[in-house]
Amino acid sequence: MAQQSASLSPRRPIDSERGQRTPLEQTQQGHQLPPTFSSSATINTQFWLEHLPWRPTAAWATVAALLAIGGNPATYDWQVVLLVLLLADPLWGSIWRLAAGRDEILPLQHSGTRQRIWLPYLLPGSPAARLFDWNHTQALPLLFRVGLPSLLLSGAVALVLTPVALWMTGCVFLISILGWIIRRTLQSSTTFLHSLVTVTMPWLLTLSLFGAELSDSQWAIHLVLIALWTLHNWGEGRNLRIIADPLGLLLLAVAEIGMICLLIFLRAPFWLALLVILWLPTWLSVYYRRSVQHLNFIWLLAMLLSAWALGQYL
Numbered sequence: 001m002a003q004q005s006a007s008l009s010p011r012r013p014i015d016s017e018r019g020q021r022t023p024l025e026q027t028q029q030g031h032q033l034p035p036t037f038s039s040s041a042t043i044n045t046q047f048w049l050e051h052l053p054w055r056p057t058a059a060w061a062t063v064a065a066l067l068a069i070g071g072n073p074a075t076y077d078w079q080v081v082l083l084v085l086l087l088a089d090p091l092w093g094s095i096w097r098l099a100a101g102r103d104e105i106l107p108l109q110h111s112g113t114r115q116r117i118w119l120p121y122l123l124p125g126s127p128a129a130r131l132f133d134w135n136h137t138q139a140l141p142l143l144f145r146v147g148l149p150s151l152l153l154s155g156a157v158a159l160v161l162t163p164v165a166l167w168m169t170g171c172v173f174l175i176s177i178l179g180w181i182i183r184r185t186l187q188s189s190t191t192f193l194h195s196l197v198t199v200t201m202p203w204l205l206t207l208s209l210f211g212a213e214l215s216d217s218q219w220a221i222h223l224v225l226i227a228l229w230t231l232h233n234w235g236e237g238r239n240l241r242i243i244a245d246p247l248g249l250l251l252l253a254v255a256e257i258g259m260i261c262l263l264i265f266l267r268a269p270f271w272l273a274l275l276v277i278l279w280l281p282t283w284l285s286v287y288y289r290r291s292v293q294h295l296n297f298i299w300l301l302a303m304l305l306s307a308w309a310l311g312q313y314l
Contacts, residue, residue, distance in 0.1 A: 043149045047090060055296035056233055056303060058202040059089040064229075064303050065206035068222060069214070070311030080209060083161055088202035091154040092172045096197045098147045099179030099190060164208045168201055175201075191237035200230045218314050224262060225310055229303055231255040236299055239292050249286060259306055271309035278302040 053059075062085055066076070151173055158165035175197060179190040203226045207214075214222065232255035238248030256279055263272040278298050285292050 043153060045153075052296075054300060056198060056236065056300050057089060058092060058198050059085050060300055060303065061199045061202040061229075062088050062206050064307035065203045066210065067304060068225065068307040068310040068314075069207065069211050070314060076210065080161065083157060084165075084202075084206055084209060087154060087157045087161065087165065087169070088205055091150065091157060092169070092197060092201065094150040095147070095154060095169075095172050096176050096179070096194070098150070099176045099183065099193070162209065165205060168205055172197060172201055189238070189241070191241070192234050194237055195230050195233040199233045200226055203229075214314075221262070221266075221310065221314065224258070225306065228255045228258045228262070229306070231258075232299070232303075236292075236296075239286075243291060244286050244289055252282065263306075263309060266310070266313040268309050268313050271305065271312075274305055275302055275309075278305065 062081075066073075066081070151169075154169045154172075155166060158169040175193050179193045182188050182190050182193070207219075207222055211219070211222070231251050235248040235251030235255065238245040238251065242248070256275075259275065260272060263269075263275070278301055281298055282292060282295055285295065
């Protein structure tokens with residue numbers, strides 16, 4: 001009966017009927033409104049640590065690429081290095097996070113999610129509006145208030161670096177859209193796309209900027225290592241979600257066997273022995289069907305070690 005009475009109510013009570021003053025009434029009566037601190041900036045950003053940094057991330061993939069290139073770190077342009085870290089980790093990460101919709105975007109004020117986009121093909125009820133509001137979380141306003149600024153800021157930083165960086169930023173945006181579609185239509189995991197944004201794209205960006213002196217054969221070896229660590233990270237993600245995931249275990253095995261063959265080809269037995277030692281805890285956890293959540297640091301260490309080995313032997 002209470003629900004029926006509520007549905008028959010002609011209108012919702014306004015703030016004044018609930019004993020609360022509206023902002024207009026507060027202003028008219030001389031009351032001060034709380035300051036809006038976010039109004040000082042054109043584009044507002046927030047940076048935070050979601051998890052401990054000792055795990056495979058885009059920033060560490062950039063560091064691994066620098067180790068794989070080798071050379072004297074004193075010769076690097078560290079301003080460019082910092083810009084690459086800024087672009088590959090927080091900025092590309094903000095674009096990729098859009099694939100999760102409202103689930104992984106910091107909440108905006110309620111008024112921000114109620115703003116309407118006055119474009120004919122984005123009006124309520126249009127196909128595009130239904131696509132971006134598939135989970136009833138009003139994602140369309142966030143696409144413009146969060147996604148567009150993230151893309152523009154990333155594009156500006158990429159433009160300072162090279163046209164290749166700008167092109168790769170567009171690729172990250174397309175990967176994010178593809179991730180959204182996969183979650184929307186297939187209800188499937190986007191772990192592989194996550195590995196592309198985490199390992200492949202940052203590593204390739206760093207190589208394109210600092211690997212100008214690499215020969216074609218050296219580039220081929222670098223690309224093999226990138227592909228192997230992309231597969232490994234894909235397997236890591238699947239096993240983090242499901243203990244002893246069959247496809248995830250296959251990906252780990254293929255990647256690690258491939259790296260063993262690569263180090264044998266480079267005649268680096270010492271580095272090979274270290275990597276095998278680092279990989280043992282993973283397979284022991286799989287054998288005893290234990291969670292691999294605690295192995296993120298070991299995977300990170302193995303990635304950096306293999307990259308360092310490549311830099312020493314090329």
